[in-house]
Amino acid sequence: MSTYCEFTKDLEESNHHKKYHDDMYGFPIQNDNELFGRLVLEMNQAGLSWNTILLKQDNFRRAYDNYDINKVAQYDEAKYNELMQDAGIIRNQLKIRAAIYNAQQIEELQSEFGSFQNWLDMQGKQTLEQWTQLFKKRFKFTGKLIIEEFLMSTGYLKGAHSINCTIFDKILLTHPKWKEYEKD
Numbered sequence: 001m002s003t004y005c006e007f008t009k010d011l012e013e014s015n016h017h018k019k020y021h022d023d024m025y026g027f028p029i030q031n032d033n034e035l036f037g038r039l040v041l042e043m044n045q046a047g048l049s050w051n052t053i054l055l056k057q058d059n060f061r062r063a064y065d066n067y068d069i070n071k072v073a074q075y076d077e078a079k080y081n082e083l084m085q086d087a088g089i090i091r092n093q094l095k096i097r098a099a100i101y102n103a104q105q106i107e108e109l110q111s112e113f114g115s116f117q118n119w120l121d122m123q124g125k126q127t128l129e130q131w132t133q134l135f136k137k138r139f140k141f142t143g144k145l146i147i148e149e150f151l152m153s154t155g156y157l158k159g160a161h162s163i164n165c166t167i168f169d170k171i172l173l174t175h176p177k178w179k180e181y182e183k184d
Contacts, residue, residue, distance in 0.1 A: 005165045016054045025153055026160030026171050032116040035154060036106055037067030040099050042150040043141045044090045052090075059088030064099065069110075072103035098141035105138050120156060128157060 008021045029035050040060060045053045053060075063086050065071040075083075083089065083096045106116045113119040123134060128148055135142040142150075151157040161168040 003164045003166055005162050020054055022167055026155050028155045028174060030117060032106065032110065033067040033069055035116050036069050036103060037061065038154055039102065039150050040064060040067065042146050042153070043098060044095050046143070046146055048090065056089060063089045069103045069106050072100060073107050075100045095141060102139045
């Protein structure tokens with residue numbers, strides 16, 4: 001019998017929360033554009049339900065050029081205004097400007113460390129407070145809860161799944177860092 005995290009145990013297989021939980025949440029991302037995309041989604045969730053973001057995730061991908069960091073980093077005022085008019089995404093000026101700024105910061109990290117993922121990996125095992133300080137020094141619109149969810153959803157912090165969750169076992173196979181979480 002399969003065991004799932006409490007919030008998904010009674011959901012239908014076709015439910016978008018269930019699909020996110022089973023296929024994305026906590027799994028490592030090894031592509032800078034996809035890491036950036038997850039950060040954009042987590043930033044946009046602030047003050048809203050995750051359900052809203054999941055329902056709009058395809059719109060975000062389209063609006064932000066498939067999360068192409070180099071393209072987003074070059075967005076000008078005309079593109080910003082276009083995003084502010086896009087009803088398919090969250091039209092919040094602070095969140096949109098932060099996404100553009102953060103893409104520019106990731107380009108700098110790529111230049112210095114080879115990739116955004118390398119920079120994340122180099123940080124080692126940090127506390128949430130340490131991660132939050134690191135992000136606040138570099139990025140905009142990255143409060144503690146945003147960073148916590150970003151890092152849990154990408155496997156850099158534990159907590160995405162309970163140890164008894166069937167998906168936790170799948171992640172252990174793909175994410176060696178999680179093996180140490182069993183001991184915590």
